Amino acid sequence: xxxxxxxxxxxxxxxxxxxxxxxxxxxxxxxxxxxxxxxxxxxxxxxxxxxxxxxxxxxxxxxxxxxxxxxxxxxxxxxxxxxxxxxxxxxxxxxxxxxxxxxxxxxxxxxxxxxxxxxx
Amino acid sequence: xxxxxxxxxxxxxxxxxxxxxxxxxxxxxxxxxxxxxxxxxxxxxxxxxxxxxxxxxxxxxxxxxxxxxxxxxxxxxxxxxxxxxxxxxxxxxxxxxxxxxxxxxxxx
Numbered sequence: 001x002x003x004x005x006x007x008x009x010x011x012x013x014x015x016x017x018x019x020x021x022x023x024x025x026x027x028x029x030x031x032x033x034x035x036x037x038x039x040x041x042x043x044x045x046x047x048x049x050x051x052x053x054x055x056x057x058x059x060x061x062x063x064x065x066x067x068x069x070x071x072x073x074x075x076x077x078x079x080x081x082x083x084x085x086x087x088x089x090x091x092x093x094x095x096x097x098x099x100x101x102x103x104x105x106x107x108x109x110x111x112x113x114x115x116x117x118x119x120x
Numbered sequence: 121x122x123x124x125x126x127x128x129x130x131x132x133x134x135x136x137x138x139x140x141x142x143x144x145x146x147x148x149x150x151x152x153x154x155x156x157x158x159x160x161x162x163x164x165x166x167x168x169x170x171x172x173x174x175x176x177x178x179x180x181x182x183x184x185x186x187x188x189x190x191x192x193x194x195x196x197x198x199x200x201x202x203x204x205x206x207x208x209x210x211x212x213x214x215x216x217x218x219x220x221x222x223x224x225x226x227x228x
Contacts (some may be wrong), residue, residue: 035217045157045165045208045219058215061121094164098212105212106155108176110164 002027004111006095008080012118018082022095022111023075029053033098033105034078036069038091039113046091050098050105051078085118092116122147122211124220132228139196141223143209148189150213156185156194159222160205168207169194199225 008020022034036048049059051069059067068081082089092113098105123146133139143154152172157165167176169185172192182197196203204227209220 037219044222045210047210047217047219050215050217060216099170104151104153104170105217106153106167106170106210107157107165108167108170110166113164 002097002109004095004097004109006093006111006114008093008114008116010115010117012085012089012116014086014118014120016085016118018085018089018093018116018118019079020093020095020114020116021077021079023077024097025076029073029076032100033058034069034071035096035098035105035107036080037094037096037107038089039094040088040091048080048082048093087118090116090118121216122149122214122218124209124211124218126207126209126220126223128223129221130224130226132226133199134228135199135201137199139194139199139203139225141194141196141207141225143187143192143194143220145190145192145211149192149211152188153211153213154185154187154192155210155212156183157208157210158203158205159208165208196225201227 003025006022030053033050035050051057066083071078095111096107097109127142154172156169159165173185
């Protein structure tokens with residue numbers, strides 16, 4: 001059973017850098033895309049981007065200039081960095097894994113989410 | 121970028137009733153790569169449907185999906201008390217893999 005365990009700083013000051021990590025337990029780390037999604041308070045889901053085990057990435061154009069998603073295959077982990085944060089980046093951040101490349105990039109596996117608040 | 125528009129915003133129904141949720145895309149979704157998720161308060165989203173009409177593992181058969189091109193539908197044949205939640209569609213045929221804004225199914 002695939003499990004995703006995520007962690008990172010929950011309170012940031014404006015202009016700071018958000019940093020979150022997600023560890024993968026169960027199943028293979030290779031051969032999949034690993035994804036970050038966020039949800040502002042009371043709002044819907046926003047896809048941030050994805051990375052595969054080779055480090056190939058796709059980003060949401062609305063965040064691309066500030067986002068870096070990376071992998072550490074030695075630890076079966078992937079990470080999110082979002083720079084120059086503002087209050088608009090306050091959200092619950094989820095890590096997730098896609099099904100597989102042959103069936104498509106839907107998301108059967110999700111972490112529990114990390115609340116990140118940006119406030120001075 | 122494909123924009124997904126869900127309707128209605130809120131659906132007020134009673135247990136046992138049928139729920140029909142719509143998801144319309146701004147352009148055709150490749151290969152019917154459309155998924156539906158259910159989210160309850162304080163929880164991560166849960167995959168219900170992928171490939172427009174395939175139920176995910178463990179999802180009851182009262183949930184069904186249909187559609188192609190730009191118009192997709194999630195149907196819950198008979199609402200159970202545990203089904204009341206927010207539902208999101210997502211297209212994953214092209215990047216960025218966008219979500220709809222959600223439909224809340226609430227108890228009438």
